[in-house]
Amino acid sequence: MSYVSIRVSTLRGEQKIDFNAYLKINGKMLLYLRRGDSFEGERLNRLKDKKLKKMFILDDEENKYREYLQKNIEMAYDEKSGKDIVARAEIVQGQQQSNAEEVFEDPNNIEAYSHAKEAASKYVQFLMGNSKAVGAIMNILNEDFSVAHHGVNVSGLSIALAQKLNMIDPKQNQLLALGALLHDIGLNESGIALNRPRSDFSREELLIYKQHPTLGTQKVREMKHFDNTVIKIIAQHEEHIDGSGFPTGARESELDPLSILVSSANALDRLLTFEKIPRHDAVKKLMIEQVGCHPLNQIQLLGEIVKGF
Numbered sequence: 001m002s003y004v005s006i007r008v009s010t011l012r013g014e015q016k017i018d019f020n021a022y023l024k025i026n027g028k029m030l031l032y033l034r035r036g037d038s039f040e041g042e043r044l045n046r047l048k049d050k051k052l053k054k055m056f057i058l059d060d061e062e063n064k065y066r067e068y069l070q071k072n073i074e075m076a077y078d079e080k081s082g083k084d085i086v087a088r089a090e091i092v093q094g095q096q097q098s099n100a101e102e103v104f105e106d107p108n109n110i111e112a113y114s115h116a117k118e119a120a121s122k123y124v125q126f127l128m129g130n131s132k133a134v135g136a137i138m139n140i141l142n143e144d145f146s147v148a149h150h151g152v153n154v155s156g157l158s159i160a161l162a163q164k165l166n167m168i169d170p171k172q173n174q175l176l177a178l179g180a181l182l183h184d185i186g187l188n189e190s191g192i193a194l195n196r197p198r199s200d201f202s203r204e205e206l207l208i209y210k211q212h213p214t215l216g217t218q219k220v221r222e223m224k225h226f227d228n229t230v231i232k233i234i235a236q237h238e239e240h241i242d243g244s245g246f247p248t249g250a251r252e253s254e255l256d257p258l259s260i261l262v263s264s265a266n267a268l269d270r271l272l273t274f275e276k277i278p279r280h281d282a283v284k285k286l287m288i289e290q291v292g293c294h295p296l297n298q299i300q301l302l303g304e305i306v307k308g309f
């Protein structure tokens, strides 16, 4: 029998599966979830706790898995599905995270990039069309400190911020959402334990860390399918408007406005996700410790967004 891998991040929600899902343990396939079960609650949490990214299905059931994904995502994006925003956000978050993981693993794959790009537009509509959506996305815990999950958060916060700033160009917002989703492509394999304050990093770790925007840019800049705006966001997302950021110390006038926005959203989610700082304290911390690094109105608007969670 031959198996194909599926991403755990795509397995969300209460919909029953009509395929068998296996775990690979010591080289052996173990039936974990049977046809007719769903991935609700405990089961999914146990998988997440194990930091398991992939499961397996029999290759002749791949179509059934694809249908499951399709049904799930259609329901999640359907305003009239009657499902609550929490259930919908779980599915949307899972799909976005999976899209980021696919591009991180193989930036050469044009199909993976196009799929992520197309889905970024739907994500924008979902966020802008539901006042509770960004909160529901941000309320999903990133327990394993996944860089892809962090990308989904930064993308959500960036779009919420764009909406507050009355940025309504759908094309621009699509690239903003995609760039924010993929911004840490150079950090994904850094090997550094990210779940602590940067002040705790050793000198060597800090050196490696500070290279991640450059590493990410090098990975993708030769690829014709990557949009320029996305490459710019990857390169500039750690820069600050006062020149205190990295890797180049560029200032506001030299930075793309979309990179500035992602840098603000990224600074907030870094504190929330990796340093586990409570929301209101995180915004305060930005306001006090990073004043001057980001536009003041963006920090204030992020504060308003966080209040709505």
Ligand SMILES: [Fe+2]
Pocket (backbone or CB within 6 Å): 183, 184, 187, 212, 237, 238
């Ligand atoms: Fe980063």
Ligand SMILES: [Fe+2]
Pocket (backbone or CB within 6 Å): 150, 154, 183, 184, 266
């Ligand atoms: Fe980041």
